Amino acid sequence: xxxxxxxxxxxxxxxxxxxxxxxxxxxxxxxxxxxxxxxxxxxxxxxxxxxxxxxxxxxxxxxxxxxxxxxxxxxxxxxxxxxxxxxxxxxxxxxxxxxxxxxxxxxxxxxxxxxxxxxxxxxxxxxxxxxxxxxxxxxxxxxxxxxxxxxxxxxxxxxxxxxxxxxxxxxxxxxxxxxxxxxxxxxxxxxxxxxxxxxxxxxxxxxxxxxxxxxxxxxxxxxxxxxxxxxxxxxxxxxxxxx
Numbered sequence: 001x002x003x004x005x006x007x008x009x010x011x012x013x014x015x016x017x018x019x020x021x022x023x024x025x026x027x028x029x030x031x032x033x034x035x036x037x038x039x040x041x042x043x044x045x046x047x048x049x050x051x052x053x054x055x056x057x058x059x060x061x062x063x064x065x066x067x068x069x070x071x072x073x074x075x076x077x078x079x080x081x082x083x084x085x086x087x088x089x090x091x092x093x094x095x096x097x098x099x100x101x102x103x104x105x106x107x108x109x110x111x112x113x114x115x116x117x118x119x120x121x122x123x124x125x126x127x128x129x130x131x132x133x134x135x136x137x138x139x140x141x142x143x144x145x146x147x148x149x150x151x152x153x154x155x156x157x158x159x160x161x162x163x164x165x166x167x168x169x170x171x172x173x174x175x176x177x178x179x180x181x182x183x184x185x186x187x188x189x190x191x192x193x194x195x196x197x198x199x200x201x202x203x204x205x206x207x208x209x210x211x212x213x214x215x216x217x218x219x220x221x222x223x224x225x226x227x228x229x230x231x232x233x234x235x236x237x238x239x240x241x242x243x
Contacts (some may be wrong), residue, residue: 178210188206204224
């Protein structure tokens, strides 16, 4: 008589409590690959099947009693064999989406790379933020240069026609413009760290508006950004020297 051939299969339990077997495979790894996610179906584990040649191809389960089992409300990781009895703990290990890797397979180097990218994003120092800052700074520089050219042309015209320039009326500053600029400075500049890539340009823009309104920006807002940076570096250097 021919000896039985041992196969491996996945054992399922349906929502009605009935058990079913997956396709027989020659190895356990192959059987694991056949696992199909189905709604309201629980994987109970792997079983060994002896296929005995014959007209009926009778299946004899040898190790069903020792096969790993799990309750309908239990999740088991096939990589590290951890078991979870609540969905929150399982989601923390397996992830909330199918494209996520289990926690036991997370690459540490990749995780640190994601941490660094998140830190740059929170500090508004990502590649996108830097490009936006570069464009804004370039626009502000071009705008200031054109304003200076216009001012220079106005002075030149005033020298050519001094009588008309003496009677010219300067444009009035819109009412509430100074208060608005001061409010925007406190919202966008006052609480930003000195290392933030946007702080210098924002500080310069709103201080220019204050000076345009005839106010002293240093009296209203304190030292300018560059002065604060120089003071911070000097303090750090002094501390290093003392240490």
